[in-house]
Amino acid sequence: MMTGKSTQWITPFTRQCYVTMGVSLSMMQMGLIMGFSTILLPQLKSPGSSIPIDDNYGSWIASLPAVTILIGNFTIPSIMGQFGRKIASLTCIFITIAGWISVYLASDVISLLAARGLQGIALGMVSALGPVLIGEYTSPKNRGAFLMTISITIGIGVLAVHVLGSYLRWQTAALIVIAMTVVDLLIVISSPESPAWLADQGRFEECTVIFRWLRGDTEEDELEKMIKTSTALRKEKDDVATADACLVKMWNNIKDFRLTLKRNEFYKPIVIMLHIYTMAQWCGLHVLASYGFVLIHNTIGTNINVPLMIISLDCNRIISNTIALILIRKIRRKFMMFSTIGLNIVCLLAVAGYTYSKTYNLITLDNEYVGIALLHIMTLSMGMGCLPISFILAGEILPLQFKSLAGGISSSFFSLNMFIALKTLPLLMNSIDIHGTFTAYAVLLIYCLTVVGCMLPETKDKTLQEIEEEFKGKKKPVPLGLTP
Known part of the structure; x- marks a missing residue:
């Protein structure tokens, strides 16, 4: 690891900014996916469309992610609880990329509906995970502002997809979104696990290292309380599991x-x-x-x-x-x-x-x-x-x-x-x-x-x-x- 003047700017705050950026880019998919139907439907209904649709199919293309989003909601808790927040984040991103690739490759209404359904599952996962992860990564003083970036990036996603749709075909817009999602993937891969989850798993040494990496050494009281509470909860679980x-x-x-x-x-x-x-x-x-x-x-x-x-x-x-x-x-x-x-x-x-x-x-x-x-x-x-x-x-x-x-x-x-x-x-x-x-x-x-x-x-x-x-x-x- 480099030390000295070249890394003086890498403070706990900048690290929190970095990990928050990965979560916020994942949450931006809510704006990109839901806003995508605004540019997709007019192009599909236009003369010469490769996938002609009527109003009934159009309403399902627009609203289907809101149906399958429930699958993601009920799937992600077990993943984030058992395997950790980072694995859960990576799972969300891989499903998101698969959804956009499916949109790009769609050749008929059924395949397009299947792609939109896959996108909805990814949204359900990230909507449950994103706020939780930022809340666990960041300091109480800055937590509200960092959580606010979720709404900002969702708005940027809506604006970006509307602008792309004004000048490009929907397939090209999907390719650009895939490239943006790959950038998010690289950020999440290089981000650490949540210290709160590590404490809950009893991995207190890793929790301490990552907590201090994210927060510095000025919030030791919160770290001590978190470890103390997790220790008590684990003892309670062990006492119950005697049979x-x-x-x-x-x-x-x-x-x-x-x-x-x-x-x-x-x-x-x-x-x-x-x-x-x-x-x-x-x-x-x-x-x-x-x-x-x-x-x-x-x-x-x-x-x-x-x-x-x-x-x-x-x-x-x-x-x-x-x-x-x-x-x-x-x-x-x-x-x-x-x-x-x-x-x-x-x-x-x-x-x-x-x-x-x-x-x-x-x-x-x-x-x-x-x-x-x-x-x-x-x-x-x-x-x-x-x-x-x-x-x-x-x-x-x-x-x-x-x-x-x-x-x-x-x-x-x-x-x-x-x-x-x-x-x-x-x-x-x-x-x-x-x-x-x-x-x-x-x-x-x-x-x-x-x-x-x-x-x-x-x-x-x-x-x-x-x-x-x-x-x-x-x-x-x-x-x-x-x-x-």
């Missing part, structure tokens, strides 16, 4: 699972993540992605360059994610959650009221700049609120002992909400139009925000062990407000 009979072991496992379900530190984070992920999927994001043309025409008018407007909204999302990355280091989680999601609710109701008034000629004001402003403010609120906050909390509140199981259950809610939102969107848009759809979304967000606000403790600048202890009821929540 040799399979039936006795099975009965003990059932009793352990029943007791686990009753633990505050297990079920409370899952209930919170259920409502957080619901807000992330019903905040209006899918309307912009899937019905962007309809929304823009109804809100702004027909005399506008729609592709340019969509790209500007994509850029807005990345900018708002970046702003949130800066603010999350200074503002408490609950304060930011209430302010941004509250603005999201106001925007949904404002767009609903404005489009309703335009549809029924209740207002004389019909200026395209009003619609442009409303859509950009709504995108700003989503980019700073629902989606990034969901990834931040997923990386912070899940208990260490049950992180694989709790992560799989929580991410399944994310996937289930995505599928339901995508499948019900055409029905809602055709039956109650934009104004009714957005009003229903706003009511749902109000309910979820109320539940999360009552249950969620403050997590900013706390270690994962401290957050878990607070769910157990050993510490009081921190009030809302700015960090002193």
